[in-house]
Amino acid sequence: MTEWSVAIEAAGPAGSTGVDAEELWRLVDALARHGPAVGGGGDRYDAQFNVEAPDVGAATTKALRLWRRAVAATDLPAWPIVRTEVLTVEEQEAELARPAPVLVGVSEIARLLGTTRNRAWQVTRKAGFPRPLAELAGGPVWTLATVSRFLDEWRRRPGPAPGSKRVAAAGSPG
Numbered sequence: 001m002t003e004w005s006v007a008i009e010a011a012g013p014a015g016s017t018g019v020d021a022e023e024l025w026r027l028v029d030a031l032a033r034h035g036p037a038v039g040g041g042g043d044r045y046d047a048q049f050n051v052e053a054p055d056v057g058a059a060t061t062k063a064l065r066l067w068r069r070a071v072a073a074t075d076l077p078a079w080p081i082v083r084t085e086v087l088t089v090e091e092q093e094a095e096l097a098r099p100a101p102v103l104v105g106v107s108e109i110a111r112l113l114g115t116t117r118n119r120a121w122q123v124t125r126k127a128g129f130p131r132p133l134a135e136l137a138g139g140p141v142w143t144l145a146t147v148s149r150f151l152d153e154w155r156r157r158p159g160p161a162p163g164s165k166r167v168a169a170a171g172s173p174g
Contacts, residue, residue, distance in 0.1 A: 001052045004059035005092040008067050009046035009083040016043040016077070023076050030070035045076060050089065060086050102144040103133065109147060126154075 012018075019040050027047060028038050034049035051066065053059035063086065071078055087095070104112070110120035123129065124140070129150055132140030 001054060002059070003089045004051050004053055004056070004063070005048060005087050005089050006051055006059065006063035007046065007048040007083070007085040008063065008081055009044060010071070010076075010079040011082045012043040012077055012079040014043065016079075018042045019045045019076055023074055026074035027070055027076060030073040031066065034066065043079075044082075045079075046083075056086055060084065101133075103141045104144050104147055105139050105141050108144075109142075112147065112151060123154075128154075 019042075024038050024040055024045060027045070028036050031038070031047055031049050034051060036047050036049040038045070038047045040046055047067070047070070049063070049066070051059050051062045053062050064081075064084070067081075106117050106120050106124065109124065110117045113120055113123065130142055130146040132142050133146075134141050
């Protein structure tokens with residue numbers, strides 16, 4: 001018998017009244033024998049819990065049966081399941097042990113390029129530059145790995161060094 005970690009998420013229609021903490025605690029109680037972690041709010045709720053089964057198919061079937069019983073024992077709405085993930089506990093632990101990706105913003109890209117933030121911002125707008133992983137209030141962020149790959153392949157044209165004065169064009173006042 002293998003121990004499996006199962007994550008299930010349910011979502012309601014847009015504009016749903018949502019779930020409250022008391023309802024989520026009832027879901028914890030209903031799944032208590034399976035080591036649950038429960039979350040939610042707004043138009044979603046979810047749980048992660050463990051089951052024992054011989055294979056992934058049996059684990060999925062058992063987990064869905066437990067989920068339906070647990071939801072029925074609460075005042076939670078029986079919304080449709082929108083996500084199910086089933087991993088062995090060993091796979092889950094290995095996934096959790098992986099380091100998080102290093103994130104960079106425009107300031108870090110400027111340091112990588114040895115240039116100003118303004119120039120780094122221009123570079124992020126070039127064709128082929130990776131899309132940001134997320135747009136935060138402080139600006140876009142990328143993974144260091146995707147930015148590094150782009151910079152390794154990018155054919156950079158020489159220009160004035162950061163902070164240096166540009167050479168005046170011939171015939172213009174200096």
